[in-house]
Amino acid sequence: MSGPGRRPQTTIFTTMSALALRHGAVNLGQGFPDESGPARVIEAAAAAMRDGHNQYPPLAGIPELRQAIAAHQRHWYGLAPDPDEGVTVTAGATEALTAAILALVDPGDEVIALEPSYDSYKAAVAMAGGTLVPVRLEAPEGGAGHWRLDRDRLAAAVTDRTKVLLVNSPHNPTGTVLDRGELEAIAALAVERDLIAVTDEVYEHLVFDGREHVPLATLPGMWDRTVTIGSAGKTFSVTGWKIGWATGPAELVARVKDVKQWLSFASGTPFQYGIATALASEDGFYRDYAAGYQERRDLMVAGLRRIGFDVHEPEGTYFVTASAAPFGYADGLAFCLELPERCGVVAIPNQVFYLDQAARPEVRFAFCKRLDVIEEGLQRLGAGLA
Structure with missing residues (x-):
């Protein structure tokens, strides 16, 4: 830094x-698409501009988008964040992640992240005065098989200073999708050691060969201790709109929101209307x-x-x-x-x-x-x- x-x-x-x-x-x-998003989504944002939605949105995001995010989480995963207290809209997933780390990590705290890891993780932890502790995914030899989590290595990385487990699945850059067994091991460790989880799930809808994306927050004991981060940019090919979000229990999301107000405060009003339309897309x-x-x-x-x-x-x-x-x-x-x-x-x-x-x-x-x-x-x- x-x-x-x-x-x-x-x-x-x-x-x-x-x-x-x-x-x-x-x-x-x-990682940005070379094609624009669906025409109906682009038109929804343009219509919002024409209708005069061009000033600051509320700190947590427009109600229509917060409700759409909550409905999306409920429809796909059975999660039920409160649209008013359990959802906050951010300037992309990077701001959501940075705000979460700054809100939850104190100087001297350790944050465990799966390695290789997206480069903003290290920067966010450093800004918070914490220490990033990498736990490497196991790379198969010669390209056969997939990168996997060593559960014993993960457990051994936890110390008395560990505060947060930073989990990214589907995983950038390896393309690994953590399976239910791996996620259950992470959840059991978080509960046993009383850790908070921050999950980067921006590629949630981009899984292949019939695999399933399982949000960590859906596992037993994890809802109350997990901040889930999502983004519209990847799913709807509008990365330049920079619309992300953090969802979870009201107490944790309030802490994220407290930090976010000193970063962007709020942004992208007409784009937020566009993403509210996008999230209502048919399966x-x-x-x-x-x-x-x-x-x-x-x-x-x-x-x-x-x-x-x-x-x-x-x-x-x-x-x-x-x-x-x-x-x-x-x-x-x-x-x-x-x-x-x-x-x-x-x-x-x-x-x-x-x-x-x-x-x-x-x-x-x-x-x-x-x-x-x-x-x-x-x-x-x-x-x-x-």
Whole structure:
């Protein structure tokens, strides 16, 4: 973190996006779709603008969106957050997560997170004066199988200073979807050690091959100790709207709201009306959404394997992890920095998602792109790495 005479570090996403522009590269690095959201959702936001909903919304979000979020949680998972006291709308999931960490973590507290982990986790914990304690998911050898949680390793990481379990499923960047057994182990540990859980579930509707996303808050003993974080950007392809939320028991959500008022206070009034419409989508929309991304996943995985990468097929999200080791690279960062000029493609090195930042051969490709864009990226990779 920054201090006197120091500047915050530039994120890898900024660096790689700049390289993409410089070299005219296909950007398979940053996770934003290249297509806009459903027309009815865009029109709902535009109608809100035309109707004059262009001033500050309430701190917790417009009532229509809070009610839609609560109804969504009830419909899909049987959860029942109070729309007035148990839901707060945020400027994207990153603000929700940061506000939750700042609200719940005191200086000296430890926060356990599954590693590799999204880079904002480390920053949020540092801002709170806490210590991030990584628990690494186990990576299968040679691309076979899926990354999994070592339950004994998780239990051993808990100390008297542990305050929060930060759980991300479906998991970025590995694409792991924690199964019910893994989640039950996390829940049992949280109850036994009286820990709070903060769950990042922004890819909740993006699971493949008939898998099920199980919110940690639905497990016995977890509702009263869990802040659940969601987002509209990924599900409805409107990442630029930055509409996220935190839900849970009123006491925990109130603490998140207390911090949020000093971050953005409130934002995106017409976009909030658009997302209220979006969340009321028929079940078929969500099924088609997942099926469309599964097709893109299959195209990306098959193409990367054909080129020669060792590929870990994701169970969810819109990212796939592949090893550059078959091309002679032990350092994924070096590989990714060369890739835009060499191949005209951008990827993200997985080592930025580890606390130690040590060199690793794994890199992350995003397949939240049109099929023709994915095919173009694969063609460039194949030609450049041949």
